[in-house]
Amino acid sequence: MRSIYEQKIIILTGSLGEGHNQASKAIVESAKRNYPHLRVKVVDYMELTHPRLHVAGQFFFVQWMKHFPSVYGYLFQKTREENTLIQMLKRFSTFSLHKLSTMLETENPAIVVSTFPPAAAGMSLLKAMGYTNVPTATVMTDHTDHSYWIHSHTDYYMVGSDVVQVALERKGVPSEKISVTGIPVNPMYSQPVDSERLRDYYGLRPSEQVVLIMGGGEGMIDKEIIELLKSRAYPQGVRFMVVCGRNVKLYQVLLEEFLDHPQITVMGYVDRMHELMAIADLMVTKPGGLTISEALTMERPMLLVKPLPGQEQDNADYLVGIGVARQAMAGELKHQLLTLITSPSLLQEMKRRAAINTHKDSALLVLTRLMDIQQNQRLSREWSEDMNLVPYEVLNREVYVNDALQHYYDSYR
Known part of the structure; x- marks a missing residue:
């Protein structure tokens, strides 16, 4: 044999x-x-x-x-x-x-x-x-x-x-x-990282809180997120990093819209997503199976935006149930986001729950x-x-x- x-x-x-x-x-x-x-x-x-x-x-x-x-x-x-x-x-x-x-x-x-x-x-x-x-x-x-x-x-x-x-x-x-x-994720998500070095590499100040906004490979970022970014109805100490994936049209529109905005960094397709997750205090994303598994592996709190009926909703129900995420349906994004970024103890508890439920x-x-x-x-x-x-x-x-x-x-x- x-x-x-x-x-x-x-x-x-x-x-x-x-x-x-x-x-x-x-x-x-x-x-x-x-x-x-x-x-x-x-x-x-x-x-x-x-x-x-x-x-x-x-x-x-x-x-x-x-x-x-x-x-x-x-x-x-x-x-x-x-x-x-x-x-x-x-x-x-x-x-x-x-x-x-x-x-x-x-x-x-x-x-x-x-x-x-x-x-x-x-x-x-x-x-x-x-x-x-x-x-x-x-x-x-x-x-x-x-x-x-x-x-x-x-x-x-x-x-x-x-x-x-x-x-x-x-x-x-x-x-x-x-x-x-x-759910199997790339081994690099399980590797230790130097967060301080990465924050310096991405031009972040030590005191800045990082919110990573992801639209998946197709760059499906909800309009409610974009409107919230335009409104500037959020604390000054927050840096939003927006990943548009392969959606070139969206990337060009947002890059022009937020070119001079000091709190928003717009990116296209990223092949080193584990670095961005490592420096994120909160992830705003659709609950795709691989994305949420990568986030769990890196013990990141999540805000799940308008899960689609089907497997996305099943994923969201699981994450909310184990205490590592919150869900924002239509009209709820601003309230949920502000609640999380102004509650360090809540984010810390979500990280703790993620560490318990992850599969390294x-x-x-x-x-x-x-x-x-x-x-x-x-x-x-x-x-x-x-x-x-x-x-x-x-x-x-x-x-x-x-x-x-x-x-x-x-x-x-």
Whole structure:
């Protein structure tokens, strides 16, 4: 039997939002630092299975979230539990599975990890239909129990919190299949930093309080935040650092608007976000799974602005519940922000709660668990030998839908 170091881990990700890719990159970076001989390969599931649609899919997903969040939230809630609608969505995500099967035959992985729900669905269906028996693990990138993450032939789940573990157990996932590792973040967020040197580098006075405003990779910064910055209705000893991500248009508008403003620093895409988090007294952000996990790792208090219905609201509920964040819905931003920045004891308590609830080196915890899984499998042969797997062919659509999928969905009943 080859050791895990001589085999390969495949990570299936997707580009709908930043979080799935960032989690995958965090696992890869941790492998480079801690297990340099371990082979880890990241594959974009959407690009693999739908090469002509994945770019358009990214664009329309962002537009949908910007302009029709209530529709997304409605569908999210309607499909939270297993039902006919979610089964249809899972079915759609598993088209072109022959490409996934071919990739598995070529790469011959020891284990396949999914950070993207459609990829987990595809791997589960391949196993249900007998085309592979490779161990599979799902790394959940939000604090949610949505049914799109849960599949009958997924072997293991890595989750961000005890709350998610309990929720999965209530949905019938055996406890031995669940590990609380934290959502994997880049190891640099766990490294000690020289905050005093960083404050000097970014031109901050020793007495300035730093509020870091983030809009995610797409730079989705709420208009209420911008209006508050324009109003100057905040103490003079506060420095706002605004990160616009890849939203070049927003960056140019805000840079011109606040060019001579002594309390506001506008930035575009930042590849050293851990430095900005290290000097922040408070983060104002959307509650994306990876962003909040990075903040928890660095023990930063958070003000969560208008969470979108769906996984963002689930993340916000979790953070508020453990006492590391406050939530600001429409019209509440100014009051919540001023309350926090004028209450040092409150911020200190939120930091203390974050230190209790964080998972340092979460990506390493994921890797360690993956290697434990591989060892426990005690594989006694090469993946390509003696498996009696059915060669994957493009199935007749009628047979595919009426036979194989029916067998797959029956396993939920």
